[in-house]
Amino acid sequence: MLDPLKLTTLMTLVILCPCITEHQHGAVIHQVKYYSGNCNFVHNKYLGSHIHFYQNCTATFQLQLLIAGDVNPNPGPDITANCDPLKHTYISYSHAQLSSMQCIDHTVSLDTWKNIQSLGIQCKRTTYRGVRAGWRKQLKKHRPTNASLSGNLSLNPPPPSMPSVNLGVINAQSIGNKSAVVVDSILDHKFDLVAITETWLKPDASTADFTPDGYTFTHIPRVSKRGGGVGLLFRSNMNIAIHKFDQFKSFESIHCEISDISQSLRLVIIYRPQKKSTGCSFNDFINDFHTLMDLYVLHKSSLIITGDFNIHMDVPDDPETIQFVDVLSSYELLQHVTEPTHYLGNMLDLVISREGESILAHTNVKERFSDHFVLSCKLNMKRPAALKKIITTRHLKAINISDFCSDFCSSAFSTNLSEITDMSHLVDQYNITLTDIFDKHAPAKTRTVIITTVF
DSSP: OOOHHHHHHHHHHHOOOOOEEEOSSOEEEOOOOEEETTEETTTTTOOOEEEOOOTTSOEEEOOOOOOOTTSOSSOOOOTTSSSOTTOOOOEEEOHHHHHHOOOOOEEOOHHHHHHHHHHTOOOOOOOOOSTTHHHHHHHHHTSOOHHHHTTSSOSSOOOOOOOEEEEEEEEOSOSGGGHHHHHHHHHHHTOSEEEEEOOOOOTTOOOGGGOOTTEEEEEEOOSSSSSOOEEEEEETTSEEEEEOOOOOSSOEEEEEEEEOSSOEEEEEEEEOOOHHHHOOOHHHHHHHHHHHHHHHTTOOSEEEEEEEOOOOTTOTTSHHHHHHHHHHHHTTEEEOOOSOOBTTSOOOEEEEEETTOOOEEEEEEEEEOSSBEEEEEEEEEEOOOOOEEEEEEOOGGGOOHHHHHHHHHTSHHHHTGGGOOOHHHHHHHHHHHHHHHHHHHSOOEEEEEEOOOOO
16 A cells, blocks of 8 residues: 555655746747755756747646555556546647746645655766766666667677578580680679589690689580589688599599588589480489588588489489488488579579588579589688789879980880891890889889679
């Protein structure tokens, strides 16, 4: 039950008489006075709020009571009264009433003031004046806000995520004839690694046309016949090692190990040709795949196997699909591609990883590249820092052409030109003279730049 003394104190606090001064765009409650003796509520700025209204309208507002003790701050309507409990009561003032209001001082008795002190609601509002205002402002910046406590914002947000490694899978069907398309695909998807099948490259083929600046290309060509071949295109600043294994009869493969500071990944790129190209049956492929998995089953590194398997994974009732899915299940492997990767609607290009490993974030099927579509995978690995190089530049626009020509004409090379008979000596003197003049008018400067993929 509410203490009568507290109730008397609260009822005294409810009596509010605002002093409202009209402005052009609204009225503001400047002060509310409660004092007794030396206890001046007005001086300490206990209550104050803005009540906005506009001319020729009614300003409607509801005062919020400051209540302490054992009274509910939001008691709600009186359910015993003969009225609608959901109906809210508002105090309304017209423009004329607001303009006619005056400031009236209300005082409380000494006993009531002591009761207010006992309730702990007479404390002076915190200000930032004085020599310690600086640290108070800093303290306020670090206080949790309502937004952070509501769950929308975290009080201890995690650090920003590091850039992930982007892996692309492409069935090129002659990468030498599609060098521009390869470059466009790398730019569009920002690939850090590109696993390529059916490169159709010879052992001595040039790879400069489709190898962007800052990238390295390695491949294993098909030696005996035309076509085939597998390769890997990767950023030069990545720590990648190529492991040599004996090639299997039923498929072509390249084995890579990708390492960063915290983890390593074994990447195997596979191209399984049709039976007419190798003469191997599907059972031969299953046996070779068992042998391959036995090489990696004890490796602690994460594992991703990708490439063109020429298995119709979109037909779950196909006997070859059933057999291959059973092999994957026996090694606790997962196949992540769920969309057709061939323009005829077949799912031939696969991305496989171990169950329980989080190395693969997601896999998406992108645009058509050849008969196959491009696969884009995001790996949960930290992308290496950008590759940098040192370049030398000259501010050629700052050269005064007339002074440059004058220095060249007065140089020893120009005056003694007729005396030089040896052609190689003439070229050397010409280069030395021009270099000296360039150093005078536009000195060479070196700077470090980040290598970007620009073609």
